[in-house]
Amino acid sequence: MSQHFNSEQAPEPVGLYPHARKVGNLLFLSGVGPRERGSSKIPGVQLSEDGEILSYDIEEQCHSVFKNVRLILEASGSSWDQLVDVTVFLTNMKADFPIYNKIYAEYFKDNQPCRTTVEISSLPTPIAIELKCIATI
Template identity: 55%
Template sequence: MNEGVQAAAAPRPVGHYPHARRVGDLLFLSGIGPRDAATNAIPDGIEAQTRAVFANVRAVLEASGACWENLVDVTVYLTDMAGDFPGYNRAWADHFPDPAVAPCRTTLGITALPTPISIELKCVAHVPERR
């Protein structure tokens, strides 16, 4: 199985690419940001943006037949590592309270993202094929 996924409940991608692509048991999400799917608004503050991006990731996972617990690896891009890491880390801990079952995580500080957002996630999930 090799199929692209567009999630109606997630904000439209800012380029010509799918929200996700499933290949066998793996689901690869394109970079997901915190924009609101209906209004394109960006929440204020890193904790609100982190919670919004998590909601958008959930929407893509669900549209792909996956769930939050299927996440195995997350790469996080922050435009202000020094200022935003603590708030982002608090929101992460709320959503993944048990580190033993949380996905692996890498957090990178970068100069900019394609839109005026402070955070973007790149995710991989394991989704066993239905038989």
């Protein structure tokens, strides 16, 4: 038996999937980015008229994506301290990893879930970071 969850505060999914799905005592989050709910605005991103990324601030995106993960966890009956595994996708490992790693350490100093960080060429929206998380519930 599984149950789906959607947060009324986190950004809407960009496809046909829930924010999270509970199976047993585990909560699986769909990929979460830094977008803001109700708009296509991405904190720290400046786009051209064609929708191409002109510049971005990875620090601002990190804070926003962590906020969105927290909103989804709480709407699903879990919490930040119940995260057990985090997969992080970055579009520019060389430039962004040091900043992201520093901010990650601030957010996860008390709870230290397993973590994997990988570089990918792009994400479905013009973002530089996305998280895929598993938590207990």
